[in-house]
Amino acid sequence: MGAAVTARKGTIKSKTYSVAGDTVEDILTDLEKKQIGGTDAVGDCTTAVKVPSFSKFEEKENEKFKGKDKVEWFVTPKSGEVEMEGTITLPVLKSDKKLSDKGKKEWGRFLRDLTAHEDLHVAAAWSVTEEIAKELSAMKGTGQGKDKNAAIRAAEADFVKLYKDAYGGDKVAKRVTKAHEALDAKGNTFTLDATVEGE
Numbered sequence: 001m002g003a004a005v006t007a008r009k010g011t012i013k014s015k016t017y018s019v020a021g022d023t024v025e026d027i028l029t030d031l032e033k034k035q036i037g038g039t040d041a042v043g044d045c046t047t048a049v050k051v052p053s054f055s056k057f058e059e060k061e062n063e064k065f066k067g068k069d070k071v072e073w074f075v076t077p078k079s080g081e082v083e084m085e086g087t088i089t090l091p092v093l094k095s096d097k098k099l100s101d102k103g104k105k106e107w108g109r110f111l112r113d114l115t116a117h118e119d120l121h122v123a124a125a126w127s128v129t130e131e132i133a134k135e136l137s138a139m140k141g142t143g144q145g146k147d148k149n150a151a152i153r154a155a156e157a158d159f160v161k162l163y164k165d166a167y168g169g170d171k172v173a174k175r176v177t178k179a180h181e182a183l184d185a186k187g188n189t190f191t192l193d194a195t196v197e198g199e
């Protein structure tokens with residue numbers, strides 16, 4: 001049996017902003033002037049992880065339960081999708097026609113490094129998405145009552161409590177931010193090396 005709750009990667013949008021210059025130094029100046037001030041100054045990856053709500057559950061009786069005039073039931077989510085979406089913002093060079101070969105190479109290196117880093121941000125948010133899907137598939141509400149209906153009602157209330165404790169308010173957003181911060185703690189400074197063109 002597959003997991004009840006799965007992870008889904010939605011659209012990762014691409015945004016750009018334009019920089020210009022005939023030398024690496026000019027481009028660097030323009031880049032610093034226009035930098036978007038996102039998570040990585042000259043680049044950005046914004047992600048959102050959406051956790052579904054549940055109204056339909058698999059119901060299972062705890063047959064080992066020995067309560068006086070009571071039964072115990074478990075509920076787990078029937079199905080659902082945790083979805084992530086994202087937007088990556090990167091600079092584009094308006095024209096490299098007047099740029100030296102060394103300059104073109106340096107721009108290429110810079111953009112490759114920055115792009116690879118923003119892709120890692122998508123991967124970081126995706127890991128959180130998959131983790132949450134796994135947690136939700138295993139999340140089990142437990143309830144007791146005088147009959148099945150009462151026990152299920154209590155189990156669903158228990159599930160709602162567990163769900164809120166884990167994902168209520170801004171808990172999901174904070175968790176995603178933490179994953180991004182952990183990545184950036186390994187280094188997130190990207191700059192053009194203007195010395196490649198010499199004096």
Ligand SMILES: [Zn+2]
Nearest residue numbers: 039040184188
């Ligand atoms: Zn970063």
